[in-house]
Amino acid sequence: MDLHEALPKGTFTLKRRPLELLRKFLFIMHYRNVSCSGIYFQADHPENAVARQWIESFMKAKGIQSAVEIWLHFLRYYLDASHSDIMRDAAELVEKYGEEGLQKMITKSHILPDLEHFPAYTYHVLANNYFFSIWEAVEGEEFIVTHNAFGLWEGLRGGCPGLHRIFVVSPRIAIVLRHVVSRPEMKENIKPDAFVSYLLDVNPAPPTPIYSRGEHGTYIKHVNFQSAMSVARYRSSQEGENDSFVFKITKLSRPQTLQFNFVVLVNVTTKTCALTFLSRGSMLRTARAFQSSPANFRASELFVPLITQLSNTMETGVSALRPPLQSPAVFLDQDVDALTLVDIELYVLLMQICTGSRRFETAYDRAHLVFTIMEKAKPTLFADEISREVEKAFKVCKEKDEISPAEGVSFAPLPSSISNESSSQLFQFMIPCMSRLGAVMSGGEGSLEELQDEVAVMSFLACASSNPGVWHALSCISPQAPEILSRLFKKDTLTDVSVRIFTRNMYRSRASPSSFSSGFHLAYSLRAMCGMAGPTTNPISQSYYQLTASMIQCLGRITLRSLPEPYASQPRERPKARLVYKIPEKHSDLLFSIMKVILQKSLPGYEPAPGGDTLDQTVRKWIDEMAIVGCLAWLGKHRRNFLDWVLDGFPQESDKNFKLFEDEEVIGST
Known part of the structure; x- marks a missing residue:
């Protein structure tokens, strides 16, 4: 009622405690939604992967049996504690671990000692990272009220969801929490294309504080706010209670009101x-x-x-x-x-395509044109939905140990047209591939659904082709991938030329004193140049991709339960594992020989190349060993207990105590 009465004045003033109560109400109205109850603390939910250890530890400590019980536990905490109490609990965590420390603990799945109060940090992040604004619909129009319009996320910031949080209060008023990165003093330091939103044309002003001992922010400059706790203490004090905040009501234009309603209606x-x-x-x-x-x-x-x-x-x-x-x-x-x-x-x-009034030689040609225009177009939900799914697949595919390209290297652009056969094979391969990588593809039979999937493939390939690590991961995802993807580029790409020159120079200098410590060191370096330097049609790179993919598929089918103890019960996933690039020659020779024996027994048709004096013979052996290095990198991340079992099986006389992965203990010491 107070909000509506303030509309003619154009401003709305709240003291600190009513504002805190309102912010807490908005948070709880989102949190208490039934759709949150089952997934927020579901340990095996994909989006909770980084918090799984914390969730399981909390359930064990509290004797809680389900995700819903944890949700209820913290709902009681949010309801019973005041805004000030929650912010003080969060400040204690920040003081103890630091903002960066907390983020690292979250992203690295470390278990926090402060299990009970960690959700206070979630509340703290929303309270500190979003500023409160009031929007008014244009005269003659109104905000549409829907069943879920009180707490909608909208927009992307640097690829992350949640530029806005929308709460439709009435047909006249909406409360919008906007991320602080869009504030004028911060926005100028951020790339213009970092934001994707229907609501970027709206520029709400952050509130103007009036402190109890000063006017419009002057007093706050004299308060010692060197820590999160001192800020929390001031805000919960009697002195802080008398602070006020003046909100300028943002009046939308007719197009802005309609754009706002589009977000609600979608x-x-x-x-x-x-x-x-x-x-x-x-x-x-x-x-x-x-x-x-x-x-x-x-x-x-x-x-x-x-x-x-x-x-x-x-x-x-x-x-x-x-x-x-x-x-x-x-x-x-x-x-x-x-x-x-x-x-x-x-x-x-899009209308011409859907009505059939415009036709194309191939599905690829059609998708390429739509993608080209979409890249230049202003933000739309069509593009936003595609961008969101492409980002999911890209994130999964992005390798942590990728090698950065040389300075100034530019990658071959995707062609505007390919043959009908290549187009069909590309989409038949890539659409299921992106689904396996986590993207939600429509899979529909309607013309728009098909087109949206195809444009998503184009967008993903455009991103992947400019990221060597992602292109490497994509090329090794299946033995069919190298041949299908290589058709997108003409011969003699920049990477083709680099691979050709590098391998010839390596062959010519093989009789000279080597700068490589071992065959493993050489294979590691060859893999970096021939496999992780971006799009290529070079046959050496294609053979490496195909062989690596075949090895990974073969060893990925291993039944790990058949391993002896203690290996069978050890964790198999170590996603941060990174190979060292240098090991002694005797360890290199032994490692390659054992891996080749394993592959001969496991991979149908595999016979290791013996090598020889000619360029062709030498390159074949190099490809074998490059692929083994790639396979070892994969095993270290995804089948680590199997690899440990293999390494611990080295003969005793080999002096086997060596380190194969960075930042880890010496392997084989047991």
Whole structure:
């Protein structure tokens, strides 16, 4: 009620305690959602991988049996503790471990001693990283109220979700928490393309504080805020309680109001979702604008019955509005430039493809053109959805031990056209591949669903082709991958030339005193140049990729339960493991010989190349050993107990105590 009464003044003032209570209410209204109860503390949920140890430790310490019980436990904590108490608990953690230390503990799955109060840090992050703003709908329009419009995430910041947190209070007012990275003093230091959002055109001002002993922030400069705890103590003090905060109410334009409603409506996903509005005319205009946006084709089908019903019951003046799916320039009132609502070039192209009025030689040609235009277009939900899924696959594929490219190296761009056979094979391979990497692909039979999957493949390949480590991981994902992916590039890419020159120089200098400590050191270096330098069609690189993928597939099928103890019960995953690049010659020879014997027995058709004097014979042996190095790197991360069993099986007389991985104890010392 106070918010609505403040609208004519254009500002709204709150003292610290009511503001803290409101912030806590917004947090709990999200946390208490039933959709959060089962997944927030589900130990085996993919998004909780980094917190799994902490969750399991907490369940054991408290005798809790399920994820829902943990959720309820902390809901009681959030409800019973005041905002100040929670922030003090969080400050103790920050003082004890530091912000960076806490982040490292989270990302490295370390178990925190302070199990009970760690969720206070989650609350602290939201409270400190988002500033509070009040938005007002334009006169003549309104915010649409839906079943889930009180707590929606929106937008990306540097690829991470959550630029905004939206709470629709009423048809007139929305509270929006915006990430502090978008504040004017921080935004200028961030790349313009770091943000993706429907709401970037809105520029809410952060609140202006009025401190109890000073005006507009002057007193705060004299308070000793050298620690998180001192800040928490001040804010919970009687002195801090008398501070006030002045919020300038942000009045949206008509296009901005519609864009805001698009964010709300795209989250209406079923016919049973509730939708509430005041004005039929405003709802009809919003629904038609939403339906006409190319990014909303699938979601907008839900609104066809509503549009029909509203059109049939509207007054004469309003019912004259034109039917949906006409030119974007005709679905709004005369004072609105509808072209500001969508990217018209992308919209027209998608409409032409979906209606069949524009055809292409291949699916690849079509997807490439859409991707090219989408890259230049302003942000849309169509592109945002693709970007989100591409990021998931890219993150999984990104190798931690990738080798950075040489300075100034540029990678071959994707071609605008390939043959129909290559196009079919590419998408038949890449769409399931991206699904296995964690991207949610539509898999639908409709033209837009197919196109969206194909454009997602194009976007992923464009990102991967400029990242040597990701391209290496993708090329080694299957024995079929190298041949299919190499068709995207003409011969003599920059990497092709580099590989050719490097291998010839290595062959010519093989009789000279070597700068490599062992065959393993040489194979490691060859792998870096021939396999991890970006897109290539060079046959040496292709053979390395195919052989490495075959080895990984073969050894990945090993039944680890058949290992003897203690290896069978040891952890097999060590995702941070990184090979050393130098080992002694005698260890190198033994390692290669044992791995070749294992592969001969396990990999059908594999026969190690014996080597020889010719370039071809030498290169074949190099490829074998490069692939073994690649296989060892994979085993170290994903089948570590099997690899330890192999290494501990070295003959006693080999002086086997050597280190194969960085930052780990000497292997084989037991």
